[in-house]
Amino acid sequence: MTAFGKLIRTTAFRLTLVYLFLFALFAASLLGYFAWNTRRMITEQIADTVNSELSELNEQYTRGGLRGLVTAVEGRALRPGANLYLVTTPQGQGVAGNVASLAPGVMDRPGWAETFYKRLEENDATTRNHFALVKVAQLSGGFRILVGRDLEERRRLFGIVARAAQWSVLIVIVLGLGGGVFVARRVLRRIDAITGTTQRIMAGDLSERLPVGRSGDELDRLAENLNMMLERIEALMVGLKEVSDNIAHDLRTPLTRLRNRAEEALAQSGSETEYRAALERTIDESDGLIRTFNALLMIARAESGQARDNMTDFDAADVAQGIQELYEPLAEDKGLTLAVAAESAKIHGNRELVSQALANLVENAIKYGQPVATPLEMAADGPVNAAKPPDILIEARREGSDVLLSVTDHGPGIPEPDRQRAVERFVRLEASRTQPGSGLGLSLASAVATLHGGDLRLADSQPGLRVTLVIPSRGVE
Numbered sequence: 001m002t003a004f005g006k007l008i009r010t011t012a013f014r015l016t017l018v019y020l021f022l023f024a025l026f027a028a029s030l031l032g033y034f035a036w037n038t039r040r041m042i043t044e045q046i047a048d049t050v051n052s053e054l055s056e057l058n059e060q061y062t063r064g065g066l067r068g069l070v071t072a073v074e075g076r077a078l079r080p081g082a083n084l085y086l087v088t089t090p091q092g093q094g095v096a097g098n099v100a101s102l103a104p105g106v107m108d109r110p111g112w113a114e115t116f117y118k119r120l121e122e123n124d125a126t127t128r129n130h131f132a133l134v135k136v137a138q139l140s141g142g143f144r145i146l147v148g149r150d151l152e153e154r155r156r157l158f159g160i161v162a163r164a165a166q167w168s169v170l171i172v173i174v175l176g177l178g179g180g181v182f183v184a185r186r187v188l189r190r191i192d193a194i195t196g197t198t199q200r201i202m203a204g205d206l207s208e209r210l211p212v213g214r215s216g217d218e219l220d221r222l223a224e225n226l227n228m229m230l231e232r233i234e235a236l237m238v239g240l241k242e243v244s245d246n247i248a249h250d251l252r253t254p255l256t257r258l259r260n261r262a263e264e265a266l267a268q269s270g271s272e273t274e275y276r277a278a279l280e281r282t283i284d285e286s287d288g289l290i291r292t293f294n295a296l297l298m299i300a301r302a303e304s305g306q307a308r309d310n311m312t313d314f315d316a317a318d319v320a321q322g323i324q325e326l327y328e329p330l331a332e333d334k335g336l337t338l339a340v341a342a343e344s345a346k347i348h349g350n351r352e353l354v355s356q357a358l359a360n361l362v363e364n365a366i367k368y369g370q371p372v373a374t375p376l377e378m379a380a381d382g383p384v385n386a387a388k389p390p391d392i393l394i395e396a397r398r399e400g401s402d403v404l405l406s407v408t409d410h411g412p413g414i415p416e417p418d419r420q421r422a423v424e425r426f427v428r429l430e431a432s433r434t435q436p437g438s439g440l441g442l443s444l445a446s447a448v449a450t451l452h453g454g455d456l457r458l459a460d461s462q463p464g465l466r467v468t469l470v471i472p473s474r475g476v477e
Helices: 003-008 011-077 152-202 218-250 252-268 272-304 306-310 316-333 351-368 375-379 382-386 416-422 441-451
Strands: 084-088 094-097 099-102 111-119 130-138 144-150 312-315 338-342 346-349 392-399 402-409 455-460 465-472
Touching: 011 084, 011 094, 011 130, 011 144, 011 152, 084 099, 130 152, 152 218, 252 272, 272 441, 312 316, 316 338, 316 351, 316 392, 316 402, 346 351, 351 392, 351 402, 351 441, 351 465, 416 455, 441 455, 441 465
Parallel strands: 338 392
Antiparallel strands: 084 094, 084 144, 099 111, 111 130, 130 144, 312 346, 392 402, 402 465, 455 465
8 A cells, every 4th residue: 555545544634634624614604604794784785875865865856846856866876986876757768867778677666676787878788787786666656766786896895705715715625635644644653653563562572662752642642551551461471481480490399209209109118008108298299289279370360350250348357367266276386476456447359369368478477487586585584575476466457548467477577679579479588498388478469469459568577577468448338
């Protein structure tokens, strides 16, 4: 397709043609109304002048009779640029005036008429007829009088307006087409730039972004929104690649260990007890893999938004107390105290996912939150130790329009530079590599917070770590 063909097919050019047509129609209508109104005003002025003169001549006839009327008409007919005058007998013969000929039947019908005429001094076959607005009145005795005025001035003014309208419409069309071509070319260049970028993106370069100008118009706003969407897609694709790599790396070890144990059991085990022990170890490894895949599926559900279908209203305090009751025995086995401080705070969300996210935070605190003894605590006496706060604290409270579910421990914590990386999938910091786990706990909590329009915050509890799940309480009265 040629450049001109692409140009005239653009929406901008077609819209320009539509607006041009409407504007030209409006301009023509406005000029037409002006011409018609001007014509009407001139006609009214002529009619007023003719009525005035006809009234004066009628009074002259009443006072001086036919002789006085003829004298008055002949005197007025000799003036430069005079109006039209004609006095006829009852038989239609001219008595006085400056009109040589009229259209047939004009003098027979009293009242207004527009008619062709010739003046006496133009009584030549080659002279063109003029056009005039006349009024015929019947006098006593059967005489008739005609007074009129030439309409050449009206015709000339109407012609001026008509020519101005033609030139105006022509100028509007030319400028409109020029402006349409300019706008269409400008829009077409931007669309071509966007098209080229999208083609490179479709070819696999997700780092490309649509060009954004400085005008802030609708195309710039569209490009900004699309760029944000592309950034989100790129982040998801990078995350998908990292997940694939991490799955291949982190799950290869347990799968290899699972196979080696099965192979070792076949090769070395001889008794039923040994076979049973080998099978139990295999089941443990399988359970760990299942938990990992379940966590991945739950993260995928949260990130895709599928879990929004199961959102209900529930109390965050009930969730916090349920998690405390569930994990308190496990914490006691580790020598830790687990407490809850919850106030009623309604949430509209997916209770299952919020509970799972909070459970993951508590599990992480139990695994990695062993309290770090400070010199002051080591030197403290019994009463001070008795007042020591719990090792792990679960909190649920409202803060403005948000509901905060937090888990605080007094362990080694996470250094601030590593906190952003700690929420990524399968990321396990050096301090936690000796502990069992898949590195998905914080990732799931972050995905659940994002699903509900909130976020996951990691902060220092001096010492230890405070992880807070921030969820807006919207949708709850």
